[in-house]
Amino acid sequence: MQRRFLFSALLSLSSLSLAGLAQAQAPMPLRVLTHSSFDLPKELLAQFEKDAGVRLQIVKAGDAGEMTNKLILTKAKPIADVAYGIDNTLLPRALAAGVVEPYTGPAAQRAAAVSMDGGVVPVDFGYVNLNIDKAWFAKKGLALPASLDDLAKPAYAKLLVVQNPATSSPGQAFLYATIAGLGEEGAFQWWGRMRGNGVKVVKGWTEAYYTEFTRNGGTRPIVVSYASSPAAEVFYSKEKITESPTANLFLKGGVFRQVEGVALVKGGNPAAREAAGKFIEFLRSAPAQQALQTTMWMYPAEAGAARVDVMKAHAVEPTAFDNPSAADVSAKNKAWLQRWTKTVLK
Structure with a gap:
């Protein structure tokens, strides 16, 4: 009877340990709010998830204006950790509402073809x-x-x-x-x-x-x-x-x-702050800056980023x-x- 009890207890502890290990290894969820035109190749996003150890939860919230309004309306209980698509027509409203936080990582320090205020990092224009x-x-x-x-x-x-x-x-x-x-x-x-x-x-x-x-x-x-x-x-x-x-x-x-940027959402999940920073860096990486030219049809913000042929010839x-x-x-x-x-x- 005692052996059976000890064996059951060991099984329970083992199950708890395995569950804890699985939880520890689960990718960090990263909530990304975007406008409906956000579009990058699936394989590129999958590679980011793998490299960053995150699981993207992309929420498309309509036009950029609608997206910014949603960001402001959910200020008390933010629905995202990072937001892409706030442009220079909407940025004053977002800054006045206090819904974004400055980002100071490498992408914010590098030279860019365009600029944005409030610590928002330009991605494209x-x-x-x-x-x-x-x-x-x-x-x-x-x-x-x-x-x-x-x-x-x-x-x-x-x-x-x-x-x-x-x-x-x-x-x-x-x-x-x-x-x-x-x-x-x-x-x-x-x-x-x-x-x-x-x-x-x-x-x-x-x-x-x-x-x-x-x-x-x-x-x-x-x-x-x-x-x-x-x-x-x-x-x-x-x-x-x-x-x-x-x-x-x-x-x-x-x-x-028009300049579009990516920003940290004020009040987002603190545990996802590092992952949010990685996403900002990803959007300014060479693969993303090249891909967005023929998916979102914008010019890359990264200084010196190469233009794809169709953009050079017809844009x-x-x-x-x-x-x-x-x-x-x-x-x-x-x-x-x-x-x-x-x-x-x-």
Whole structure:
């Protein structure tokens, strides 16, 4: 009887030891909040998990604006340890809400092509601007607009589709470009003229590009998109093509440089803080910086990072852009959005 009791006790202790060992060896869960456009190759993410000893829990929270709102609304009980996709249009709001913490690791110390405030580490950047359907303009024999003022003329009535800046980060970026390039009063006068000229407003980039743009069966041959969109058209074409069917319009007041970053989430799991730092370093690593060019269609932030061929050939950067100051964005963004809504929609 005594031997049987000792044997059972040893079995119980052995089971507890094995359970503890398994728990000790289990990968650390890392909660990553991103916008819906976050996209890196599965094998690259799997290699990161293996190298870092973590298990990624990626939560996509819609558009970058929606993601930032979610981060702010869950401030009291954070749903993530690290967040990717806060851009320079949304960063003032995130910093004011106190939802991110500065990161000071190697990636934050290295030179970068772009910068961000508040200890947020830049990962990539791009340009929000107008894209045109080249075949549509060739068929109609209509000259391309040479300025934003041209777009408000009768010849270009009902040709432009934009995203609502209250619900879309590219829409907000384009609004900012008009304000920085035309001046606040000039910008809203232009928007008022565009309302009269039949500008179409949709919720987000997907609706604008894949529903309303003539390239995809819509009725609008001009769309607010990205400088890298022509390169994506070539990359994803079913037939092998050497020239993009779309082109960029880099007009004064119509180009905004968007910078996206990754940040530690304030109040995230302390046990996952080291893993969160590893994820930040991973996003600035050479493999991730190369991959994001043809998955998220942005330019790499790491200084000296090589551009992939399709981006070099079909995603030439503009020579100028119009960004308002961070101070103006922080102080005036709410008023700008209200005024835009009143001018364009009401």
